[in-house]
Amino acid sequence: MTAAGGTGRTVRDATLDVLREFGLTTLFTNPGSTEIPFLTDLPDDIRPVLALHEGSVVGMATGWAIARGGPALVQLHTTAGLGNAVGALATARANRAPLVVLVGQQDRRHLATEPFLAGRLRGLAGDYPVGTDEPATAQDVPGAVARAHHAAVHGRGPALVIVPVDDWARPAADGAERAAASRVARGAAADPSGPAEIAALIDTAAAPALVTGAGTDTGDGWAALVALAERIGAPVHQESFGARAGFPQDHPLFAGILPADRPGLRAALAGHDAVVAVGAPVFRQYMFAEGPLVEPGTRLALLTDDPAEAHRSPVELAVLGPLPAALRAVTERVRAREPRPSAGEDRPGAQAAAAPPAGGGGPLPPAHVFAELARRARPDTVIVEETPSSRPDLHRHLPARRPLGFLSAAMGGLGFALPGAIGVRMARPDRPVIAVVGDGSCLYQVQALWSAAHYRAGVLVAVLSNGCYAVMDRLAERAGGKPSWPPFEEVSVAALARGLGCTARRVTTHAELTDALDAILPALHDRRDPVLLDIAVATDASFQP
Known part of the structure; x- marks a missing residue:
């Protein structure tokens, strides 16, 4: 040109x-x-x-x-x-x-x-x-x-x-001044007054707790937050609907995923007189419920590098600064204490539970699929999730064991996980990547499979196919009615995948599942071509969004 x-x-x-x-x-x-x-x-x-x-x-x-x-x-x-x-x-x-x-x-x-x-x-x-x-x-x-x-x-x-x-x-303005900096550097040091106030708040608490999220999902973030949690012996909760894991979910101090409703949140944080959120909003909710976020007497503070998050959070203290450096500054100032006896006990997501029975025939329970994945997945596997009705089971069976171990859509809209997993694999070919998506979620961006096949992004796409929008069905039932939309059981995700150039296999039994995972998972790290498993699963009637 x-x-x-x-x-x-x-x-x-x-x-x-x-x-x-x-x-x-x-x-x-x-x-x-x-x-x-x-x-x-x-x-x-x-x-x-x-x-x-x-x-x-x-x-x-x-x-x-x-x-x-x-x-x-x-x-x-x-x-x-x-x-x-x-x-x-x-x-x-x-x-x-x-x-x-x-x-x-x-x-x-x-x-x-x-x-x-x-x-x-x-x-x-x-x-x-x-x-x-x-x-x-x-x-x-x-x-x-x-x-x-x-x-x-x-x-x-x-x-x-x-x-x-x-x-x-058009002709370029050669020799003219470009109205943009060549380099913009963010200061690496935190203002010492903020971390000192966070440390003082923790020191005056009898039973502090920590909440984390996407903001600490880096190697430095995990290390800094682990050091603080271990120094003060505090349980670490993951924010509800978190898009990334900000703390190792197989750590003894990991206390599980916070509920996304106010009564559940108050119950989960009961007994803590100070809660410090780090790199996570205070607090992400779903359906509105009356009442405060926490029990009276519980002090809330936030440590974040997101100005908007700091400005909107209902806390008594929000400290804005680079998270790893700020966490290290808090750890240097806070007094050491032993872990509370209850910390880490019965925490969901801390380890993969035993697989539930496969049963006679019929669709597999989603938890069964996750448990079989957990038995075979490497610790550095990236799980990209978009299966709303079975997400709690996924957290229980597939904890994030490395930074970038878990990724989901923070906004909540469907259609991210499939292309998102492909982008992750293209950027990080050194990490195995598994997209765990519902069939409804998959259909929002099933076109992305062509890109995965064409550019040889070797992801495993595990589609949990129940032929319906399970979350929407449960919400309708909660409202006292029944769905006015039909299921889509006639859709074949495997056929769509093959039509887009992606290897695909339909899985309907326990034996087919284990055979497929045994064939795929050991070589997933080195795989260049995508593969999709269209897994027939049962709809969990007990799930409540």
Whole structure:
């Protein structure tokens, strides 16, 4: 491509240099006409990854960014592409995944007349982007992309840059000052006054407890939180509906997943006169129930690196700072004490329980599937979950034993786990990856299987097929009625997978399950091609969302 009216460097050339500068050389996309000038004849060092729906594009990029520990690059097609991706962008924001998102727009020269494909793009994704930039001139596109990188990394979410189609061929502003920093560094030290106050609150408590979540799901985060928990002998709870495990769930001090309702939450934290949340909201709930979050007399504090989380939490003290450094500062100041006798006892998720009986014929219990997975999965396996009606069983049988051991959609919308698992495997080929999804969840982004097959992302997709939306059925029953929507038992996920180029197998018995897992799990770490198991499971009538 040459600059319009000349042979010099173009805005596209300058933008490609910015992408190289920040390591944004893998591009997740589902292209349209407004993206053609950028995507045609990409240089060899820019790797395009095609997905067949924008939800898959953003889901794969989100998994990639989380697993890689750095930003991912996305390109979307004007209104239709951005509109299709909004739910996935909301998940990326809630999952703290930094994404630099290029959004195509019609030609600047006739935007005022709202031509075909012109998009009213600013605001289309609501408040979910951490930044939205519409460069005033074509020459500011490279700077806008650099600023989006900084916004995505430090705001920990998707940052959008809207680029009209004709901008790419415009002459670059060579020699002009770029309105973006080359490097932005976040301070590594925590203000000592905040950790000192957290330590003082813990020291004055008779029975402190800790709650954690996605914010400490790193090697440094796990080590720092383990050191604090062991020093004060406090149980560590995982936030409800947590998207990532912030503490080793096979540790003796792990106390399980907090309930997502206020009565259950109060009961779980009863007996603790101080609760400090670390890298987790205070407190994530589902259905509203009357009453306070905790019993009267329980003091609440928060240690977080997320300003919005700090500002909205109903706590007496919120300390904002880099988590590993702040945790180490608290540990240095707090007095040591022995673990409470009850800490870690009967904790759910602490270890894989024995498999329940398979029974005579018929569908398998989901817990049985999880127990068989747990018997064979390596400790460094990444479990990417989207099976709402059986999630409690998954936590009980498949604890996270390494950082990035568990990943789910913090926003709660369906369609993340399948593309997310593919993105994780592409970014971290050194880790085995298992996506555990319901058949209803799988159908939201089943197109992602084509990308897994084409790019040889060797994930195992374990689909728990009960032919219905079990959570919705239970909610209808709780409301005193019955579902007005039909089941979809005639859908064959295995057939859909094979049609998208993915190896698939239907599993209906215990013997078929163990045979399949024995064949797949030992070699999953080195597997290059995806495989899907369509497992017939029973609907747990006792589950209550």
